Amino acid sequence: MGLSKTIFSNPTEFLTREQPDDPVLFFAPMVLQATAKRFLTGFPGLVTYAVKSNPDEMVVANLAAAGIRGYDVASIFEIDLIRRIAPGAAMHYNNPVRSRSEIARAVELGVTSFSVDSHSELTKLHEIVPAGAEIAVRFKLPVNGAAYNFGAKFGATAEKATELLKAAQDMGFVASLTFHPGTQCTDPMAWDAYIRTAARIADDAGVRISRLNVGGGFPSHRLNDVAPELETIFALIDRVAGEAFGEERPDLVCEPGRGLVAESYSLSTQVRAIRDDEHVFLNDGVYGGLAELPLIGIIDRVEVRSPEGEHRTGEGTGRIVFGPTCDSVDRLPGELVLPGDMIEGDHVIFHGLGAYSTATVTRFNGFGNFQIVTVMALH
Ligand SMILES: Cc1ncc(COP(=O)(O)O)c(C=O)c1O
Known part of the structure; x- marks a missing residue:
């Protein structure tokens, strides 16, 4: 993956001029900065960025320029990245399971905030992290609203979180609470349940918590008919x-990944074939920039353009869409509605694809050769 040296006005200008064979990710720094401003203005606390959702250096540099001063980091690689691109920013090491060597290295690199969801990991932290650091106990609830269940891997029950919070305070740490309602959480009431439970946990533990981290999970715009209601969620949290x-x-903290970065990228794919007028084969699929779709559902914010840049507007038809690899699971979920006048060679542009796209691309079957092109606007 490489970054273009030129800034184009929009994807169509690049596609008509360059006629790329490989998928292209278009990045609009102005869209990213505008979304960052929306969070910084609306969220009633510290806005941090979950680096895992898109660790591109240009993303971090633009967020830092927009005023983002904290980062949720999950690995030493991400800590190094933030120290290099946004020196002086706060780093919250909120991957609740880490090796001893990772903890020690994080301490050396200046991390002073760690999440935890188990006694065994708290003991490890106690052995390595100096007292006075922040320990944020991560808890989970069986609430709906997100694209899938985040509690399946991380998060203590409320009962265990109460014990951990008290233990963390007794060890001399600054005790906080954290949760993640699940990614692409479109139901603001999920935060309602989590925040009220956080207050109960603190009360039961007899601990006045220093900060409450209300997670990521803020939704991005994936379906034409469902616009994300960020301000409604901010107001409810407050x-x-x-x-x-x-x-x-x-004090409140949030750590959005998707909600901050998704809208600033569009992915352009190309129609390699329409097999006997039926199945559509694209040059990208679930092993590439569209990896998330089987997990969290189709994106219907799609635009189709001819190689000359003409907007295809034919009546929409539901199509089965396959990616380029030979694996039969390389298929987009359900059917994607695409214009009836679309032909081989056309570009299918998916909007809102900045999160969990570049971050998880594989080279399976020899595909996954992307370039990232900077544009002034994505439409
Ligand atoms: C601890 C933590 N914080 C924040 C995020 C970002 O979530 P999202 O992209 O849904 O905002 C994640 C995602 O996995 C996470 O694990």
Whole structure:
């Protein structure tokens, strides 16, 4: 993957001029900065960025320029990246399971905030991390609203979180709470349930928490008919934190990945074949930039253009869409509605694909050769 030296006005200008054979990710820094401003203005606390969702250096540099001063990091690679691109920014090591050597290295690199969801990992942290650091106990609830269940891997039950919070404070750490309602969480009430439970956990533990991290999970715009309601979620978080904690309201932190970065990238694929007027084969699929679709569903914010840049507007037809590899699971979920006048060689551009796209591309079957092109606008 490489970054173009030129800035194009939009994807169509690049596609008509360069006629690329491989998929292209178009990155609009102005869209990213505008989304960052939306979070910085609307969220009632510290906005941090979950680096895992898109660790491109240009993304981090633009977020830092927009005023993002904290980062959720999950590995030593991500910590090194932030130290290089956004020196001085806060780093929250919120992957609750780490090796001893990773913990020691993180301490050396200046990390002073760690999440935890088990006694065994808290003991490890206690052995290596100096007292005075922040330990954020991650808890989970069986609530719906997200694209899939994040609690299956991480998060203590409320009972265990109560014990951990108390233990962390007794060890001399600054005790906080954290949760993640699940990615692409479109139901604001998920945050309501989590924040009220956080207040109960703190109360039961007899601990006044320093901060409450309300996670990522903020939704991006994936379906034409469902616009994300970020401001509604921000307002609810603010109100419920006040109601639940009263005088003991902690400082709030959020750590969006998808909600911050998704809208600033579009992925352009090309139609390699329409097999006997039926199945569509693209030059990218679930082993590439579209990896997430089987997990969290189709994106219908799609635009189709001829190689000359003409917008295909024929009546939409539901199509089965395959990626380029020989694996039969390399198929987009369900059917994608595509214009009836689309032909081989056309570009199918998926909007809102900045999160968990570049980050997880594989080279399976020899595909996955992307370039990232900077554009002024994505439409
Ligand atoms: C601890 C943590 N914070 C934040 C995020 C970002 O989530 P999202 O991209 O849904 O905002 C993740 C995603 O896995 C995570 O594990």
